[in-house]
Amino acid sequence: MKTWNDKVVVITGASSGIGAATAEMAAARGAKTLIMARSQGKLDELAGRLGGKCETYALDVASTESVQAVFARVRDTHGRVDVLINNAGFGMFERFERTPLDDFERMMNVNYMGVVRCTQAVLPDMLAARSGNVVNVASLAGKIGTAKSSGYSATKHAVLGLTNSLRQELAGTxxxxxxxxxxxxxxxxxxxxxxxxxxxxxxKKLMLTPERVAAAIIRAVERDSAEVDLPGIAGFGAKLFHLFPRTFERVSRRFLNLK
Structure with missing residues (x-):
C-alpha cells in the first residue's frame, strides 16, 4: 500500500466538494497538497481551514495557457507531481433540443479537455520517474446516460474512454x-x-457525501485501483445495463430519469 508522506499531490476543482474533502484527507496524511481552482478566494478559505497545510494555485483547466503556466510553476517549485487528481468539472441538466451548442462545448472543454491538458502537463515527468498516479473523477453518468444529461454524460463517457485507453498504454511504466x-x-x-x-x-436520500468519495479516492491511490464505482450497487447496475440495455432501460427508466 502506498503512503502519502511527502508526495506531491495536485487536486483540480479543489475549492469545494469532492476536491476540498480529498485535499483535507491528503494533507492529513502528510502529502504536499497543491489545491487548484479558478477562485483564488475559495482556495484561500480552504487553505485557512487546513491550517496552511497546502499550496494554492488559481487554475482554469479550460485554458491551455493557464494549465501550462501553473504546472510549469509546480515543476519549478517541486520538480515533480506524484499524484494528479483530475476533479474539475461542471454539468448542466436540460433536454438536448433546449441546450445551446455553447453549453455542450463548455462542458466538453472543462470536463474532458481539462483532464487531457492537466494529464499531458504531468505525464512526461511521471514516465521519466517510472512512478505516478493519475486519478480521473468521472461519473456513473459516463456509463449510463439519462434524460436531460446528454451533454454532461457525453463528457464523462469521454473521460472514461480516455482513462481506459491510457491505462493500457501505460501498462508496465x-x-x-x-x-x-x-x-x-x-x-x-x-x-x-x-x-x-x-x-x-x-x-437527496440517495446522495453520496463528498467525504465518502474522497475516501474512495484515497484508497484507490493507495491500492493502485483501476476503477471504483460509488455506490457499489450502482456500479452493478451499470454492468447490467451493458449486458441487457433495453431491458435495463425499460425497468429503470422511471427511477433514473428524475431530472
Missing part, C-alpha cells in the same frame, strides 16, 4: 490510471446543474 465513478454527490455542482432544486429533492 510504473504510472497508474484510475477512474472514480460516483453517482450523485451532495456538492455545489448542483447549483449549476439543477438550479431549480427539483432533481436534488428527488435523489
Amino acid at each position: 510504473g504510472v497508474t490510471v484510475t477512474a472514480i465513478n460516483p453517482g450523485p454527490v451532495d456538492t455545489p455542482f448542483f447549483d449549476t446543474a439543477d438550479p431549480s432544486g427539483g432533481y436534488v429533492a428527488n435523489v
